[in-house]
Structure formats: structure tokens, C-alpha cells
Amino acid sequence: MTGSGSAVPRQFSFTTRAYMAVDDATGEPIGLDDVDTRVRWLLDLIAAAGGELVSRLWRPATFDVLAAGRDRQDRRLPAQGHVAAARLGWDPHYPDGAYVPSRVTRVVTAQVMATLRTLTYRDTAITALSQRFDPATGRLTAPTEPGDYVPSGFARGVRRQLAARARRDGGAPAGRVRITDLQGPPQTSAMARLSAADRQLAQITAADRELVLTVKLPTSPAPAGRAQWRRVRLTAAIPAHLCGRPVIDWHLPTLVLDRKGLLWRCAATELVPAGDLDSAAVAVGVDWSPSTLGAAATVADSPDGLVSDYRGFTYDDRGIGIKLARLQAEGQLLHAKAARLTRLAATAPPEVRAQLQAKIAVLDAHRTAVGIKRGRINRELAFHFARQVTDYAANAHAQVIAVEDLTTLETRGHGRVNNNRAAQSARRKAVAALAHTAAGVGIAVVSVPARGSSARCPGCDEPLARPGGYHTAWCPDCRVGGDRDHLAGVNLAKRALLGRNKAARRRGQLPAIRVAEHAPIRRCRDKTGPTPSRPRHRRVRRSLPTAPRRLGVTPKPHVPAPQASVWDTVQPAPPHGDAGSRDTRTSQAPATPVADSPRST
Template sequence: MSKLTATATCTAHGAIVEQTGQVVPQALLAERVAWLAGLARDLAADIVAGRWSAADLDALASGVGLDGRVLPSKGWMALRRLGWDVRPASGVHVCDRVLRCAQEQAARLLRLALHRRAVVAAIVAAWPREPGRRTDAEWAALRALLPDGVGAAEVRNRTRQVRAYRDSHDGVLPADLTEVEGPPACAAQIVLAAGDRQLATLERTSEHTAGLRVKLPLTACPASAKDWAWHLLPIALPPTVPSEAKLCSPTLRLHHGRVRVDLPFQTPIGFAPATGHVIGCGFDWGLNTLLTGTIGHLTAEGRVVTDGRPLAYDASGVSAKLHRLRDQREHLAAKRDRQERLLAGLTPTDPRVAELTPAYEVIAVEHERVCARIRRLNKALAWSAARWALDHALAAGATVIYLEDLATLEARGRRGRANARLSGQVRGQVVAAIRHLAAKHAIAVVTVPARGTSRYCPRCGTGTSALTHCPAPDRLTERGWAWAHCPGCGLSCDRDWAAAERILARGLLGQQATRTDRTTGTRAIRQVVEGNVARARRPRKATRAARRARRTRTDLHPRPAARDRSKNRPTPKRPTRASKTSSRAPDRRTVPAPLPNRGGQRPAGQAPQTTRPPAGRTGLARDPQHRTGFHRVAATPVLPLGQYADGPPRPRPPDLPEILR
């Protein structure tokens, strides 16, 4: 039994001083938390700025302390093994636990810098002739030097960073990350996980509440231990934290004048095996849709069979909204930069400074507001798509989900522009959300190579029969990208659907080559195993008349008896009805109907509707109204169909006789 670690953000609206019983309002609590977070930020910034050099980063990357022992995983202990101590300002009393929290934050920033340093070093070592366009051989040489898990977007951004440095230094490439960028900024937060019970304690008081006991300063510059006091912060746990979860030490920070508590918690989950899967789901990062998937079954003969039902999560409306927000953000950023240039060219005594400063502050606030809105929409979209994908896997009884490996997903041409259009939807967030939700239900998430999934036919081509792409099924002779057609077997389907089937086949057929990363726990298949995919439609249920005939032991079309097979007697006539119904619609008056609240006789015709008709059932299965959470998202409904997973029995009216049920 393993544990799943997640983080929930809570808000502390007030506190109580433990010694005096004084009730601390939210504004005063935010001020005291800001003092503590400011002390930790200043101490961490001193460490990062003082150790931002190639020699110190080499010492941290070596993993060995001054005493020759291996550095521990805890950041503050690793810095102390290296002798990187920090002292507060003179006249400020800070306990050793606060120093630990500052060292932990600094160690995390420096260890993240080691990853960026390795990426920059690999790019410089394999610098291409044309940085904007690498050849296949140059890409292969770069991939061999890059750390595991580096995506194409990170490589592209770091290449632009190195190119800007080279252009500003007369064609000289940087020797280290410290020459390309300065020390990273430290956030105003306090990481309580580095402390112990002498700084903070956390206890769960009920199923939905918890109590955080933390020592906070009473002044901005505490001079002695008397300027520190224990505060009890009641916390309301969100519904995402289950009752059996174990609460861990949180992180305190300030956000818009409110105290935010980033609370990690661990939930016990079952183990998801890497191999032995029979039913799986494959999802493709589509051009027309955000996610396009299919459900497949691995037979005993080693064949992959799908049910012929495509799954689509179309987020075109949200993408359009994100495009408008990004255009607005870029427009505000351009205006903000212009205001900065104007202010930089003026002296402080210039009277125009008083006119430009308020305008610059308004634009900066509006720019930050738009950026926050984009981040919230991206996060909500990512979790909605992940929830939808997991619901389909659960409905089908799948034990594994296969996705395209983002590190190998590098597109060109029309697809490259589509990837730029979908960049705001944060595919990495979708993958992380799918992994998080799938781990709760013991479903494995495995990535497969993305190269060639949209090029070859999933029916007849194992790397030999290439697909032709066209705009629509009735325009096969034109050149396009949305529809796929195979000239060999005649397959005609959506391009993303065909790619999803190949992703599913690569996963189910190559699951013996699944490798698990020991540090992150992510699973991936590096070896490409191709195989054809067959479509077998799910068997349809018997009609109501056939089920009724089986219950009454009759036949819908009985054979005539032996004495009736001869034509010795005439065929009996059908009984005639007294009155014949007509399919003609009744006559209706063309005058409008009176309002319901007013008097008057209603004319003949249909009565006006008082409520809207029920909407179509689309979206998540757990939502009783089957909504997706976005009014601009169209998603395939989650239905447990077919022989892969037996759905719940349909409810029957209790007042009907047994023969009619």
C-alpha cells in the first residue's frame, strides 16, 4: 500500500494567542505572518545570492559534504553539511527553527538551478549551426546530453536564452548558468516542514477542521524571545481532503492580505502494476480537440480490439477565450514596458513623473489581474479534462491510461501553429492532474513515444502504409490536416482518433518495456512496438419486444402450423377499426396566446412552455446534471457500455406487472 501526496490550499481567517487568549483578527494575523515570512525570505535570499557561483553549484551538485559524507535529502541539512550557514541581522532574535526554514527554501531554489544548469550546459555543448532549426543528427546529439524529462518547450526557451546572451557578447557562448541569469528571487513564505514541534504543530480536530499551532513574531524586528508568541490558527479543510488522509507540515504565505496555508496531505492508495493490463485507454493531444481517446482490449491472441467509439474533449471555446486574454495581456505588457522606458528617461524631479507613475501602477495591476485569470482558467481546464479522461477509464473498467510523451512531441508546420494555440492550455498540467487522479483509483498512467502516431494507418500499416490527410471525408483529393484516409484499406476517420488508436496499441503491445523512474515514479515506454488495431462494435442489447417475447415464451414471427401451410382455405382478413386515426396536425390559430397572468380565453394550439427542455447529457459522470464545468466545452458523455464493463442495471417502474418489465 503506497501513499499519494497532494496539497490543498486553505485560508486562516484569524487566530488566538495561546498565552493570553487574545483573539487576533485576520488583518493583524496577516501582518504577523508577513513579518515571519519576510524574515525567512531575507535569510534565504542572502544564502542564494552568496552561493550563486559556478564553484558553489559544483559543490552542491557533487552530493558530498565537507566531512566526506553524502548530502542528505533535506535541504537545510545539506547546506549545513556544506558549511553554508546564515545569521540574522544584528538586533534581530530568530530561533534556529526559522533558520532551518530559510535554509530549506534556499536549498530548493539552488537544486532547481542545478537542473537548469544541466539543460544550459547540454545546449551549449551541442550548439547547432542554425539555432532556430536543428537537424535530426543535432537533435539526437542534444537528447543524449539532456537530463531525463526535459520537454521541447524547455529546450526552445533555454536556446533562446543562450542565443540572446551570445548576441549581446559578440558571439561568445556562456560558460555556466550564473552568466546567463542572476540569482533566483525568493518568495515570502515560511516552509514549516523544515521545523519541528518547537516552531509549529498540526492536529486534526474533526473531519473537516484542523488546528495549526505556530510561533509568530509580535513585532517586525523581534529583539528577544519575549517578542514571539504561540498562535492557534483554526483551519477549515476543503472537501478534497479525505477523512483518512494524513496531514503534513504546511507552508504559510500571504496572498492579497489573507493568510494562505498550503497543506500537504497523504492518502493511502492501492498499487497500480506496470504490466499485465488487458483493458486500456489511449489519448492523443489533438488538433481539433484538446484530448481525443479510445478504449481498447488486448485479446489472448495478442490483438488490440477497440469498440469503434471515439472520445473527444473539445475545448475550442475555452481556447478562444484564452487567446483573447493572452492578446490583452500582451497589449498591457507593451504599455507597461513603454511606461517603464518613459520613467527611466526622466529624473525624479521632473513633473511628468507624477503623471506617469499612477498610470504605470494601474497598468501593472491590470496586467497581473489578467495573468492570474489565465492561470486560473488553465488550471480549471486541465483538471476538468483530467477528470473526464479518468471517468471514461473507470466506466470502461480500464487499468491503464496511455498518453503521448510530451518530451518527444515536437511538431512542425500547421501542427506547430496548433501547438502554439494550445500552449495556454498547459498540457503538462493535464498530465499531472491525470496522474494524480488515476493514482487514487490504482490506475497506471504510462507515456509512449509520440513520433509517427498520426502518420501511419492503425488498421493495415505497421509503419509501412502512410495516411493521407485531407480537410474532410468528402474532400479526399485536397490537402489538409483534420481527416485521415488510408489508400490501402480505405480507412476514413478523424486524424486524432487514428492517432489515439496507435497510442493505445503501442501501450498495450509494448507494456513489457515499461520503465519506472525511481525519483519521480513516472512510467514511460521508450521502445516502439507497432501493431494493427481492429474495431469490433459492442453487441447491441435486444429490443424491448424481443425481451418481452422471451419472458412470455412466444415468438415475434411464429411459423404457421402444418395444417395452415396449405392454401385450402382463404387467408383471414385483418380486423378493421371503427375509426381511423389521422396523422394530420390539428389546426392552430395564428393569433398569439395571452400571458399566463392575465385574463382571457386561450386560443387553440400548443400551451406555452413554462420551463426549458432538459439539456443533453454531456460531461462528467459524477455530476448529476452531467455538466463539464465550462459552457464552452463539448465532451463525449461518460457511459458504461458494452462487454468491457457491466454497467448498473436500469431502474424499472415498481408498479408495472412482472410480465411487462
């Protein structure tokens, strides 16, 4: 266990774009449009080969081998995807006459193996659930073994698939049901994960606030030989908010194409302060609220026991949640209209069907644009929330932040619309953003059980009364109460402090406390929590117009300007679009100083 004051490595991601490209052999400049074309040829080769390999391997025997983790000689399969595929003899096929380097084959097999290994868990769960499915009632029986447990949302989706298959087949499914019986092979994304290759295909260096990527790209859609693969040296600026940070390694990026051209999805490793969960004395509990994204409260472990001032912090999104709800309703409306036109087009004459299909394409494009906008707003909202909670915890000198376990948190009882709205909120993004932001200042984030956090008193663990409705809580015995979200934050922080020495750590996941213990929390009259800072927003003019009223004319009612939104406190992204990092930026200087340069030379 690392002690206080030590540093540990952690990875983070960001995006950037190249502003200059040259031929590595001759040094001649290459237009960025030409680079986009050559990258598209590379991605087409990778996507076609990956899709063909997935379709060829989409059979139950593939998932049996991956579930066992053994090859033909009963040796354990290595963790590297391309090495495991080569040992199993799973090689992709390319068009006749096309020459593709072996390092590109590594990229293809690594991406395919990552997809198949992820679906192996789903195949095993579907097989177990199919044995507990009753086609007569359409229900799943209760699991008998602890290993048969799966998340409730996943079980509901599989149950619907099994019920649809039973109706289609006219009876109970025969034998074991596999993932290949319920769905077809997944589509492969057009991307190139260069991290699966070595220096023969790509290498990256960092110097003078620039990243230089040297990668082999084809010079034709179907390269016929080694000479039609040439090295290109791409130069991109390191985002300004990453300059000066203790980055110890820059990793090879993943290349994708979007509407702006070539995009690098990069990763780097930096040193951050080590969080010491075992010796935590002050904790902050974060409760997910249906009215706002979250609320927080602090609990301290003193010699006299656990104390709290019961004064919480409520995150204010400044109306962004209402905007997200409007976009969600708009996306659902577009989906319903497209589904209705699809049903009409199925029985329409050919000339009418063509018109309906054109309208459906427009609706799908609009729905995709709405989804992209929602994702962008959710991301900014999550990291703004993470920065606010991290500052609150740092001001309280907390060593740990406790969040509710999202796998056991399911919205229900608020109606179909509100349940759907809460289910599609940015909670999981907020957890990832909070863990990333808090790790930068040495604060650990753990997940604790969510059941009963807002229903029981932190002092006596008895059910709370609701004298003022849903959002208020009061304990007549302990005589404490207030906002139910703040009391829930106190309970979550208490569970983190009591179970800090029993946290389960799994790779790739937050430390988790499985059991909710109870200890009375004494109300402290002294102020132990920090006062949340209120960012200064733009001044809003609320005075009435001074122009004289015209007789005989009904004046236009004066509507004051709306309040400043959260976007005034989040610094804007650089104009070149290379600020894709999940960190809060500390400078408004553009990340790419030559963003106005022409794309072609």
C-alpha cells in the same frame, strides 16, 4: 509489484484558511488581521534571509559542490536541505539585534537549497551547451554524447542567451560559461515551508473535521529575544470533499499571504487502490488535439489480438478554450503596450516619464490579473477534463490510460498565433490532473511516444490519407478511418498495451514507455467502448418573442441565449476560498462553516 485489490499511499494537496486563532499559552482569542500581520513579519524575515543567502552563494563554486554532491570531508550530502546547508556552513544572516529561532533557520536553508539544487541542472546544461555554441553562426552543434541531450525548448532559450552575450562582448565567450554569467540570482518567494521544521516550531493535528496548527510567530518586526516569539493556535476547517476519505497523515502546510490574508497550502497522504500496469488488458489512449484539449479511444487485448471499435470520445470544453484564447490575446496586447510605453519613458522628460510610469504600472496590474484568471480557468478546465476521461476509462473497465509524452510534443506548422496558443494550453496541468484523478480509482497513467500517432494506421502502420482535410484520416488498405484524434488515441493505447512490461519508472514522474511497438489492431464490430455521458445543462429558451410587431419601428433582432458552459457541471468553490484541492468536489456545502464570521475579535 502490488497486486490487484491492494492499496498504496499517495499524497495530494489542498488549500484552506483559518477561521479562528487563539494564544496557545493564555487561550485568549486573536484577530485574524493581527495573525496576518505577525505572519507577514515572519515571511519578511525568511525572505530577507533567503535572498541574502542566495546572493552570497551565487558563484560557480556553489554549483560545483552541489553537482558533485560531496562536502569538504568527501562525504555524501544528505537529501535534507537544511542538514546539507549546515554541513557546508551555509548559514543565513539576520538584521543586527534580531533573534530568530534555529527552526526558522532550517526553513530558510531548506528553501534556498531546494532552489540551488534545481538550478544546478541548469548550470550543467548551460556549460555543455556553451561548448557546442558557434558565435559566428549563432547555432548549436549536434550533441555527440547521449548525456548531452536537453529539451529543445530549453536549448533554444540558452542559445538566445549565449548569442546575446556574444554580441555584448563582441566575440566568442571566453572559457566555460556558467549560469552565473548569464543571469543574476533568483528572487526568493515570501513563504514559510513548515515541513522543514519540527514540533518546536509547528505542529498540526486533525479532529472533528478541523485542522489545528500551532506555530511560533513573532510579536514584532524585529524580535529581540525568545519572549517575542509566541505560539499561536490556528483552527481551519477540512474541506468537505476530503471528509470521509482514508487520509492517514496530515502534513505541515506552507504559509503564504495573498490578497485575502493567510493561506495554508497543505498536503495529506491517503490510501488509494493500486494500479497494476503489467496485467492491463484494456487501455485508453488520450491524444492532445489542436481543436480541443484532447480525445480518447479504447483498445482491448483479447485472445485473438488487439481489438478496437474505433469509436472515440472527444472532450467538449463548451467554449472555454475560446475564452482562454481571448484572455491570452488580451494579455499579449497589454504586454506590448507596456513595452512601448517603457521605450518611450526612457527618453521622455521627467514630468512625462512619471505619467508614463503610472500608466505602465496600471497595465502591469491588469496583465497580472489576466494571468491569474487564465490560471484559474486552466486549472478548472484541466480537472474537468481529467474527470471526464477517468469516467470514460472506468466505464470501459480500463486499467491504464496512455498520454503523449509532452517532452517530445511541439506544436509547429500552424502559424505563429496558433503555435503560441497551443503551446500555452493546459496540457501539463491536464496530465497532472488526470494522473491524480485516475489514481483515485486505481487506473495507472503512462506516457508513450507521440511521434506518428496521428499519421499512421493502427492496423498496418502505413501513412494515413487525408481525404477530408486535417481532421480526418483514412486507410484504404484496412478500410478504417474517421477523426484523426480518435485514430491517434487508438495508436497511443496500443503502444501502452504492447510496452506495459517495459515501462521505465522514475520518482516524481509518470511511468514512461520509450519505444513505440506495432501490432495490427482488428476492428471489432461489437461496441467495446462506453458511451460518454452527456450532463444535463440548463434549459435554453429558443422561442421567438410573442409581443406584436410595432409598425414603423425596426424590431431588435432576437438573439437566443448561449449554450450552458462547463461551469454548470463543475461544482462551485466554497465562498471562504478554502477549496484549493485538485480534486473534483462531490458536495456544494461550503468547506468552512463559519465563513461569515468577522476577521477580528
